[in-house]
Structure formats: structure tokens, C-alpha cells
Amino acid sequence: MKKISVTVNGTTHQSEIEPRLLLVHYLRDVLGLTGTHVGCETSLCGACTVMVDGQAVKSCTVLAAQADGSTVTTIEGLAAGGTLHPVQQAFWEHHGLQCGYCTPGMIMATAQILQRNPDPSEEEIRHGIEGNLCRCTGYQHIVQAVQCAAKKMKSQPAPANR
Amino acid sequence: MIPANFDYITVKSLDEALSLLAKHKDDAKILAGGHSLLPAMKLRLMQPKVLIDIGKIKELSYIKEEGGQIHIGAMTTHFQIETSALLQKSCPLLPETATQLGDMQVRNKGTIGGSVAHADPAADWPAAVIAVGAEIVVIGPKGERAIKADDFFVDMLTTSLQPGDLVKEVRFAAPKGKTGQAYMKVRHPASGFAVVGIAVTLTVDGGKCSASGIGVTGVSSKPYRAKSVEAALKGSALDAKSLAAAASHASDGISDAISELYATGEYRKHLAEIYTRRALETAAGRAK
Ligand SMILES: Cc1cc2nc3c(=O)[nH]c(=O)nc-3n(C[C@H](O)[C@H](O)[C@H](O)COP(=O)(O)OP(=O)(O)OC[C@H]3O[C@@H](n4cnc5c(N)ncnc54)[C@H](O)[C@@H]3O)c2cc1C
Ligand code: FES
Ligand code: FES
Numbered sequence: 256m257k258k259i260s261v262t263v264n265g266t267t268h269q270s271e272i273e274p275r276l277l278l279v280h281y282l283r284d285v286l287g288l289t290g291t292h293v294g295c296e297t298s299l300c301g302a303c304t305v306m307v308d309g310q311a312v313k314s315c316t317v318l319a320a321q322a323d324g325s326t327v328t329t330i331e332g333l334a335a336g337g338t339l340h341p342v343q344q345a346f347w348e349h350h351g352l353q354c355g356y357c358t359p360g361m362i363m364a365t366a367q368i369l370q371r372n373p374d375p376s377e378e379e380i381r382h383g384i385e386g387n388l389c390r391c392t393g394y395q396h397i398v399q400a401v402q403c404a405a406k407k408m409k410s411q412p413a414p415a416n417r
Numbered sequence: 418m419i420p421a422n423f424d425y426i427t428v429k430s431l432d433e434a435l436s437l438l439a440k441h442k443d444d445a446k447i448l449a450g451g452h453s454l455l456p457a458m459k460l461r462l463m464q465p466k467v468l469i470d471i472g473k474i475k476e477l478s479y480i481k482e483e484g485g486q487i488h489i490g491a492m493t494t495h496f497q498i499e500t501s502a503l504l505q506k507s508c509p510l511l512p513e514t515a516t517q518l519g520d521m522q523v524r525n526k527g528t529i530g531g532s533v534a535h536a537d538p539a540a541d542w543p544a545a546v547i548a549v550g551a552e553i554v555v556i557g558p559k560g561e562r563a564i565k566a567d568d569f570f571v572d573m574l575t576t577s578l579q580p581g582d583l584v585k586e587v588r589f590a591a592p593k594g595k596t597g598q599a600y601m602k603v604r605h606p607a608s609g610f611a612v613v614g615i616a617v618t619l620t621v622d623g624g625k626c627s628a629s630g631i632g633v634t635g636v637s638s639k640p641y642r643a644k645s646v647e648a649a650l651k652g653s654a655l656d657a658k659s660l661a662a663a664a665s666h667a668s669d670g671i672s673d674a675i676s677e678l679y680a681t682g683e684y685r686k687h688l689a690e691i692y693t694r695r696a697l698e699t700a701a702g703r704a705k
Contacts, residue, residue, distance in 0.1 A: 257425055274425035274468070296418045298456050299607075301522060310496075310525040316455050317526070320425050321448075321472060364521065385609070386520025 259323040263288065264332025274320050278312075279303045281319035282329055290330040290359050294388070301387030304360035305329045311367035313386070330359035333366065341407035342366050342400075351400030353391035361387050365401050369408055375401070420458035427470045431556060431583065434471050438581050439558055441467045447583065448472065449492060449531035452523055477530070477585070480504060487591050491530025491584045499524060507591045510598035510618055514545040517602050519609050530584040533569065536576045536639070538675060539610035543570055543640035545600060547632030548616035551589035557582035566632075573638040595621045597704030601696040603635075603688055605679060611635040612680050613688040615667070617696040619650070621704040626650040631693065636685045637671050645669040646693060655701040664694035 256271045263286060270285060282288045282305065291314060294302030298316040305314045306328040333340040339347070342365045352358045361384065368375060368383035375383065380401045381394070389397060425448075428434045438445055446465035448454060449472065457463040471477060477492035480501045487508060489498065498504060499515035518524060518541045532542040533553055543566070546553070552563040558581045566587075569576050578584070592598070602614035616632040629650045631643040645666035653659045667689040668674065674682030 273422065275420045275422055277419070280419075296459070298452065298523070301520070304522055311522050312526050313522045316452055318425070318448075318451065318455070320427075321451065321470060323427070367521065367525075382516075383521050386522045 257320050257323075259320060261319070261322050261325060261327055263327045264329060270319075272319050274318065276319045277315055278305070278307075278317040278319045278322050278327075279314035281322075282314060282327070285319075288329050288331050292356055292359055294356065294360075299386075299388065300357070300360070301364060301384075302357050302360040304363040304387065306363060306367070309370075311364050328363075330362060333362065340366070341411060342369070342404040345404035345407055346397075346400045349396050349400040349403050351392065351397045352389075357387060357389040357391075361389065361397060365404060368401065369405055373409060374405060377402070418459040420455065421461060421464040423458075423465055424467045425470065426467065427473055429473055431474060431476065431585070434469055434474065434583060435556065435558070435581070437467075437469050438583065441469075442580060445469055447531075447534070449534075450494065450527040451531075452519075452527040453531060453535040453537065471583075482507060482591055485591055485593075486588050488586050488588045489529055490586050491534075492528050493530075495519070495524035495527050495529070495532075496521075498529060508549060508589075508598070510545055510549065510600055510616060513598070514541050514600040514614075514616060517541065517600060517604070523609075529587055533566075533587065534576060534578060534584050536570055536572075536574050537610070538573045538638050538640070539605070539608075539612070539614075539635050540640075541600070541602065541611055541614050541634060544611075544614045544616040544632035544634035546587055546589070547640055547642050548598075548618050548630040549589045549592070550630055551587050553584055554586045554588055555582050556585045561585065563588075567642055570639045575639075592618060592620070594627075595704050597621065597700040597702065599696040599699040599703065601692045601699065603692065613685055613692055615689065615692045615696040617693070617700040619655075619697070619700045619704055621655065621701070624654065626653050626655060626701075631667075633667065633689055633693075636668055636674050636689050638673055638675065641671070643667050643669070643693065646697075650697075655704075657698065660697040660701060661694050664690050664697055667693035 292302040294300035444466040479490040546566040603612040614634040620628040634640040649663035668686035676682040
């Protein structure tokens, strides 16, 4: 067993885990944060995307042990004080989802894209979400949601670190 | 999909990593970004007893230029290379390769050291490091040594790394003179890996090609330098006809082209010629 200390959505958790525990299972099964989805388990679909120290990663391909000492943000940590994050708001307004399975990962990936490039072109958006598969939407509404989120974030920047 | 059990050790320095490797020998595996190793462990294709996590060794993550040499630390991520201002200016081939590798999340986590050490025959870095004439700097029980990229890749998933060795950095001479570079790849539609990937760097002098480096990945069980293409380019003009003639040699001497459901060996060799021509045209157009 290994002791880890991870700050998830602002709360620091001390846990004793098996080294082979994947971060996605730590978040879902140990901390009960089931907003992060498991889609493929093979690093391909991006449904499990979370931020670790500000970097979007596929949490099915990271050991919980690797996140020791890190700051993790999941979809549950995005909305500040009950107000949707501009990316969440934009996905809602533009209907950037159907079944919603890919959505938590899509939104975390979008947050990263816009953090790095506040004004992405359509091509840059599609390149940015290449690691996130959606079986429902055909991506068109997702791209529109990202474009809308970019506009929103320019007029109301998201809180730091989110 | 859960890996088999293992012991997990985080190290803070290269020395610590080397002594643990020496202690645990074949039982141990280095964990860098984990984006080749963990998928393999989840499928139980690999079951190391000990993982030595080098992710927290700060001294292995850098991109710097010193005395005309560019050095990239083993733990430098694909994303760091993609966005490096130094590389965009002095060797844009590497950022262009990085941006076509995997996806954003993979680029955030995966490292150049892990990629070359893993030596996947469809990986992108091997083509680029061969094209720029890089050396892989290795540190092991007997100290440090540099291995030419051309000699580093031995076979599918096999390099000339010896037990107890660690990749420390990739280094190469910064391109000089009027150069143009390009990386072009046919992405596998499901995995994103290279069905064929061609890395080109050209030096132009008086309208003619004075030197070139052409690295090919995806075609064969190991990446290779397209020597006949380089020979045909030497002293040649850069018009479409000359470039196409040179590119027609892209798979000369390759008898073990990879054949699988998605692409037969013949098809890969065909793609190698087409993409070499396109990459040469693009690189020639960029030479300035
Ligand atoms: C969904 C997905 C898509 C991908 N697409 C692509 C792609 O299109 N093109 C591509 O090239 N790659 C692709 N990859 C692979 C990715 O680039 C990996 O990050 C890379 O191959 C391995 O780097 P790593 O840092 O993750 O290494 P790890 O997985 O940590 O290690 C890989 C191997 O190298 C060894 N190792 C690692 N670092 C060192 C070192 N410094 N010294 C000695 N040995 C070491 C490890 O012991 C292990 O055997 C993809 C991966 C995923 C999950
Ligand atoms: S569940 Fe992690 S990428 Fe699909
Ligand atoms: S909304 Fe169903 S998978 Fe994307």
C-alpha cells in the first residue's frame, strides 16, 4: 500500500492505496466523484479527462500514485459556488451533448484548449478535442459550444486555476 | 482493466533511479509519462514487479541550446516540445512532429525519452530524431555515452539500451544555413499512430540541396534513414521532378515492411514514396 495526498477540487485527501489503482478509479470509487466517466479504459476516448496540476490528462492512464502531491480538478470542481463555468454554460446553451457520456471529458478538454488559446479557430478546436470521442453528436454542436465558451470567457474570465 | 500488482517507487534524482535499476534489474521498469507502459500493463502485456517513477526528476525536463547543440531532456513532454519557442525558431521539425502525435492529453503526459526508449515501430519521434541526426544520450552503470539515433533503434520495441541504462537526453546540432523542414504522416484512424511518418530536413545552397536528413517511421519494424533519397538529393535541384525522383527511393532496401489489416507492406511502401515527395516539396518551399 502507498500513502498519497491529493488535493481534489480544493479539498486535500490523504489516502492509502494500492500502487496499481488508476486515478480515475481513485476519483470515482474512493472519493465518490463519479462525474469523471470511464469510457474505453484504453486511453482512447477521453471521457476520463481531468486536470492534474493544470494539465488535461486521461485519468485512466495515470496512476493515483503519480498524482501524489498534485492538485486535481474534475468536472465537479469546475462550477464556482453553484454558478456554471462558462464552458458548462456554453455546452448547455448550444446543446453540445446528447447522451452526455463524453461531456465531462469534453468540457475538461475544452477548458484546457481555451486556457492555452483564448481565441481558437474551428480547426484548432477540432485538433484540440481529437482525444475525446463522442458517439452521438457528430461534434458540430460541440464545436459551436467551444466557440461560444471562448466568447463568454473573453467577457467573463473564469476564476484562476479552474 | 487493472495492471498486475507492483511496487511503486518515486525518485527525485538520476542517481537514485540508477541505483534502484541496478538493484532490481529486470524486475524493474522506468515509469516516465506512462502512456505506453500503463496501457501495456493494463493489458497485462507487461507485468513489472517494480515501477521506478522518474516523473518528479526536475533535472530531466529541459530544452536548451548550448554551443550550437540543442539538448532535450528525456522527461520533456510532447507538449513542451510542441510549444517550445526555441525549437519553433531553430528546429521547427520537432514542434511539427509533436503536434501530430496522439492527442492533446497524450501530449501533456508522454515524453520524448519514453517514446524513444519504447521504440514503437509506429511512433513519430524516431523519424524526427533520425532526420536531425540526433544522438540519444544514455546514462548507465558505467557512466554516460551517446548513441546515434541511426544505431539506437534495433527492432520493434527494441533499442540498444542495456540493462540498468536510462535515456538522459536527445541532442543534435542546431540546423545551420538555409534550411527547410517538414513532418508528414498518415495517421491511423483509430490509434492516431503513424501508418507512415516522414521527417525531412533540407539544407539549400545556391538553389541546390547541399545536405538532407530523411527519417521514416511506420513502414518497417524499425525506423530508418532513407539513405538513397538523401544520396539522390545531394547537389540536386529542388524542382518537382527532381524531388519526385529522389522520393521514389523512400523504401529502397526494405524487405520487412509491416503488413496488417489496415495497411499491407506494399501499401506502406507506396505511401512512403508519396509522403516523402510531399514532405520534400513542403520542406523545399520552406527553405529560407
Ligand atoms: C491514446 C494514445 C495515442 C498515442 N498516439 C501516439 C502517436 O500518434 N505517435 C506516437 O509516437 N506515440 C503515440 N502514443 C505514445 C506516447 O507518445 C507515449 O507517451 C510514448 O510512446 C511513451 O512515453 P512515456 O513518457 O509515456 O513513457 P512510458 O510509458 O512511461 O515508458 C515507455 C517505456 O520506456 C521506458 N522508459 C521511459 N522513459 C525512459 C527513460 N528515460 N530511460 C529508459 N527507459 C525509459 C519505460 O520503462 C517503458 O518501457 C500514444 C499513446 C496513447 C496512450
Ligand atoms: S476511459 Fe480513459 S480514455 Fe477512455
Ligand atoms: S453525447 Fe453521447 S457520447 Fe457524446
